[in-house]
Amino acid sequence: MTKPLAISMGEPAGVGPDIILMLFARRGERALPPFIVFGNIDFLRSRAARLGLDIAIEAATAANAAAIFARALPVWDIAGDVPDQPGQPHDAAGAVVVAAIAEAVAAIQRGECRGLVTAPIHKGALYHTGFAFPGHTEFLAALCAEDDVVPLPVMMLAHEDLRTVPLTIHVPLKDVPGLMTAELIHHTLRVMDYDLRRRFSIADPRIAVAGLNPHAGEGGAIGREDIDVIAPAIEKARADGIDAVGPLPADTLFFPPHWRSYDAVLAMYHDQALIPIKTVAFDAGVNVTLGLPIVRTSPDHGTAFDHAGKGTASATSFAAAIALADRMTETTT
């Protein structure tokens, strides 16, 4: 029997649970692979009823999930107080949200599930309950640590032939120049090159590296990071055999004929990487974490409280995230 994908429930006040339930209800039409949801079963039943979805939801293990999938949504039940309050995060649910991610990762590490698709968490709500990581990306890296060595997780936003990576992620913009070291850029390029080959089957990846400053610093007149930090890191990566090019002015890099000639773009900060992908493919982009021993994908959108509990959220990006995780793990039965 095929191993299921693991899906973590995400923020209960958001659209993640709605989309999981809506996708399950249309699993045949969308030819979805079997999956098991890590989350609170009472809450999921309540949200399904709110959405008017006539689906069965059963407690399951990874071992029987694929068999159950044809008749009911398999749920790895995580006990806790999870009120069904669309748009209103509840502190008590935070522990269940975090446990859902951790237990899903543990099931993959035990070889029971193939890969992880995460529904969006509300970062502000989780920080409020003591969650100590900026997001899934860093939490997953910590869960994947071996002998106390935490892998460098790399966030990639992927859509067809546009793939962007932010070097720095959820940090204040004013901290970016101090955080972008040549070592971090070099290490990130190594992870990108390795995973573009391993996870995306690209034989000879070509990576564009964006500059930080306008016009990539205009020869140092508009900032020196491009010359002093980014260029040496690219040189070092090229010496390792990585086909990295740059630093390129970020404004013209995202002119389609330019990015189409690269397999991925390394950008220096969150919005430099995410604005292009959300402009081109808000509905279908997928967030992939590179650098981990497990496969993790996620829709590129967040909790969209304004759509939660209404059945109006688009499921396109979530379906693309499931399809990509399925493709990336298809040899893992």
Ligand SMILES: NC(=O)C1=CN([C@@H]2O[C@H](COP(=O)(O)OP(=O)(O)OC[C@H]3O[C@@H](n4cnc5c(N)ncnc54)[C@H](O)[C@@H]3O)[C@@H](O)[C@H]2O)C=CC1
């Ligand atoms: N992977 C994750 O866990 C992610 C979590 N987030 C979190 O989500 C929360 C809200 O973030 P926002 O910046 O407001 O972004 P958002 O993506 O939740 O919403 C932005 C806009 O897009 C719309 N939208 C988003 N997803 C939609 C969908 N599936 N169907 C229809 N419309 C949709 C929303 O209604 C809103 O107008 C934040 O706490 C953020 O940290 C954001 C991105 C990814």
Ligand SMILES: NCC(=O)COP(=O)(O)O
């Ligand atoms: N803006 C992207 C985002 O918030 C996703 O973060 P993560 O939870 O995947 O680390």
